[in-house]
Amino acid sequence: MLFRPRRASRLAWVTLALGLALGCRPAPRTPAAELARLPWDSVLARAKGTTVVWRMWRGDPSINAFVDQWVAPRVKERHGITLTAVEGQGPEIVNQLVVEREAGARGSADLVWINGETFGNLRREGLLDGPWAGSLPNARYVDSASPIIMRDFEQDLAGYESPWGQVQFALIYDSVRTPDPPRTVAALASWIQAHPGRFTHDQQFTGTTFLMTVFYALGGGVQNYQGGFDSLRYESGSARVFDWLERHKAAFWRKGETYPPGVAELHRLFANREVDFSMSYNQSEALTKARQGILPATARPLLLQDGTIANTHFVGIPFNAGETAGAMVVANFLLSPEAQLEKQKPEVWAD
Incomplete structure (x- = not known):
């Protein structure tokens, strides 16, 4: 005889299966803006025991050591947070979050190191959680009168x-x-012409920043480009930069036919005396890399009198972060006087 389960038994099995399926789903996340309205003790309580994944640029051993060996142990000891830093920057972060949004997936990162164009793209795509930044207790140490800090490449932070x-x-x-x-x-420009083959720039972020410095200098100063994006001013300014490069690249290293791929390679050319200049997006890096033996002991920073680009770097929380409270606690710790003082030490990072 065949056994036929009663209707009630079938219903029980269906209910159990649904219960198991629902149980496998991640718990609903609490938006950062909602956490920002809670007392800070409540945020700390929610953060305890979490694992925060921080997607960040991992190209500098000094920065990696600061995060992995100094920040991570302290947020673990004081707040019970396991901090894990993973590689990711710029378009990679944007593309990853777009894919996760399309898939309806829980975020693979809880905190991201961003600024500039990346911040703008994430905001336009609605891929950042917030506002939350102004609610951090250590936000009181931020210089709210500084346009370099409170605007990110002419964009309002808006607490994101x-x-x-x-x-x-x-x-x-x-x-x-x-x-x-x-x-x-x-x-x-005159020096480059008088010393052919002794100057170049890299093809990544630092080299682009050098060209932006040239852009502003040839355009009469940054004041001529304030007040929002103007396509005509940008096109004329870009044309001046391309003309400058065309006139001088034959005197660049290898006649401007090839460029070092990144700033690390440019540092090596400088240290090996193949070129007479390197560059950095950190005015203190000449001294820190000299202390580490990467650059000559006589390496010095040079701030051009035309002005050079200053930049604040930030952390943001993705719209689908699973450990929002933990991310907020880490961001707050990074703003603490203790953490800021540590990373400003020349032997640490000098940031």
């Missing part, structure tokens, strides 16, 4: 990212090899 460092672009020269370096973009 929290600052954690500030840097300024600088050329790097050897005070023995080049005791009297050029101090303006015009003087640099």
